[in-house]
Amino acid sequence: MSLSFKYIPLTFLNDVNIIKEQIKNTVILRYLFDKYGAFSKLEKLITGTQYGYNASALQSGKNKFLRISDITDGKVDWDAVPFCDCSDEDTYLLNKNDLLIARTGGTTGKSFIINNPPDKAIFAGYLIRIRANKENNPEFLNLFLNSYVYWSQVVSLNKGEFRPSVNATKLKDLIIPKIDIEIQKEAINISKGISVEGYDELVIDIAKALNEFDNSQEIIKHCSIQLQNSALLKQSILQEAIQGKLTADWREQNPDTESASELLKRIKAEKDQLIKDKKIKKEKTLPPITAEEIPFELPEGWVWCRLGDIFSTTSGGTPTKGNHRYWKGEITWYKSGELNDGYLDIESHEKITQIGLKESSATLFPKGTLLIAMYGATAGKLAILGREATTNQAVCGFFENDNIITAYLFDFLLSNRSKMIKESWGMSQPNISQTYLRNFAFALPPFEEQKAIVEKVETLMQKCQALEQEIKTSEANAQMLMQAVLKEAFEGKQEVVEV
Secondary structure (H helix, E strand, O other): OEEEOOOOOOOOOOOHHHHHHHHHHHHHHHHHHHHHOOEEEHHHOEEEEEEOEOOOOEOOOOEEEEOHHHEEOOEEOHHHOOEEOOOOHHHHEOOOOOEEEEOEOOOOOOEEEOOOOOOOOEEEOOEEEEEEOOOOOHHHHHHHHOOHHHHHHHHHHOOOOOOOEOOHHHHHOOEEEOOOHHHHHHHHHHHOOOOOOOOHHHHHHHHHHHHHHHHHHHHHHHHHHHHHHHHHHHHHHHHHHHOOOOOHHHHHHOOOOOOHHHHHHHHHHHHHHHHHOOOOOOOOOOOOOOHHHOOOOOOOOOEEEEHHHHOOEEEOOOOOOOOHHHEEEEEEEEOHHHOOOEEEOOOOOEEEOHHHHHOOOOOOEOOOOEEEEOEOOOOOOEEEEOOOEEEOOOEEEEOOOOOOOHHHHHHHHHHOHHHHHHHOEOOOOEEOOHHHHHHOEEEEOOHHHHHHHHHHHHHHHHHHHHHHHHHHHHHHHHHHHHHHHHHHHHOOOOOEEEO
16 A cells, blocks of 8 residues: 655745755655555654643743744754743753644644754743654654655645644654664665665656656746736836827827817816815815926827826725724725725625714715725725725725826826835835825826827737736646646555545
C-alpha cells in the first residue's frame, strides 16, 4: 500500500526556495513509503508532546520565553526574545533538536527546530513541543514537518473548522514512513543535496519535480508581468484620453464643435440661475487656476477649470447605529468599501429607513451620481450609481451635470487617483477632502468630444479586459499544470490511499 499527498498552497509559505524544499522532501518521503511499504504514526517516533507555558512576556526575568511571533523565516533572534519567570522549568525547557509546532492562528502547523537555545529557555502556550526518541533522528522529523506529506494531513484534519488548530492528539496520529534511523540519515543527506549511493532513481524524481515546478513558476511569473503591463496600459489610455490624444483625429473631422470655453460659460450661467432660484446654495468663489497647477497643455478648444466650478458635491452620512428606527429599512446605504470602480447597482449590505434619512446627515443621491471614497484604505475608489442610494460619510457624491458626460468625469478621476492619494495623505491614511476635490484642476473638453472620448476609452478598455482574461486563463492553466505534475510526483506507485 502507498499514500497519495497533495500540494497545499499556504499563505505563510510564499518563498519559492522554501516551497521547493517542501516539494523535495515530499518526493523523498513518497519514495520511502513506496520502497519500504510501511508506515507508522508519529507518536511512535517521539517521546511525547508538551503544550507551552502560559505567562505574560517580561522585559527581564530568569527564562527566555519563545513565542510564535519570535520565529521569523525559520530563524530566532534570541536577543529580541522576551523573558518570563517559569515555576516549572523542567517541563517547558527547550533542548537542542526540540521541534516546536504552532497549534493555532494564521500559521497553524508551522514548525521550527531548535538549535543552540539559551540556557533555561522555555516556550509559550500556543506552541507544542515534540522530541525524537532514541530510535529516530530529529532531523528526519523536521524533514517530515517541512513536506506536503505533513501539510496534506494537517489541512485534511482541519476541514470545516472556522479556526484551524493542531492539538497533541492530531499530531500523534499523523502518518510517517516506518524506517530505521540509518535510512532516516540517508533521507536527510539526500534532502541536503548530499550524494547517497543507491538512490539514483529518487534523485531523478526530485530533479524532475523541481524542474516542472520551476517551469510552471516561469509561466506564472510571465503572466503576472503581463497583468502589470496591462494595468500600465490602462493607465496610459486614461492619461491620453484626458489629454485629448485619443481624439486628435476626431477633432480634425469635427472642426465646428462648440468650444469648451463656451460650454463652461453656459454651465456657470445655469449654476448662477439655480442659485438665484434658490435651488442650490451659493458656494465660495474658487480662485483662478495658476500656471503651476496645470500638468499638461490642452488641445485647442479645451479649457481648464476647477471641479467645483461645474459640479455640486456633498458627502454622505451615517444614522445613529444604536437607533433601531433608522436601520433595516428600504433605502440603499453604501459604505465606501462597496464602491467598485464601475457602475454600482447591487444590493447594499445595510439599508436605512426614511426616518433615518430624515433625521441624519445622510444624502439621497439620485441614479447617475458619481461617488468617490474620500479616506481610509479605499480612498479614491469610484462608482457611478445605477440606482438611488445613500452612503456613509466617507463618500463624496458628484451630482450629474447635463453638460458633462459622467463617464468622462469617472475616467478623469480614475486617471488622477494616484495623484489625489499622494497629495492627500494624512498622518496615517489618505484624506481626499471635499475642499480638495472642489479645487482640483479639471480638463474640460467640448461636450461632443466628451462622448467621443468615453466611446474610445470603453472600446480600448474592453480590449484590455479581454487580454487580461486570456492572461488569467493562462495563469490558471499553469497552476493546474503544476498541480498535475506535483500530483504525479507525490502519488505512490502501488494502491493509492488519499490522505
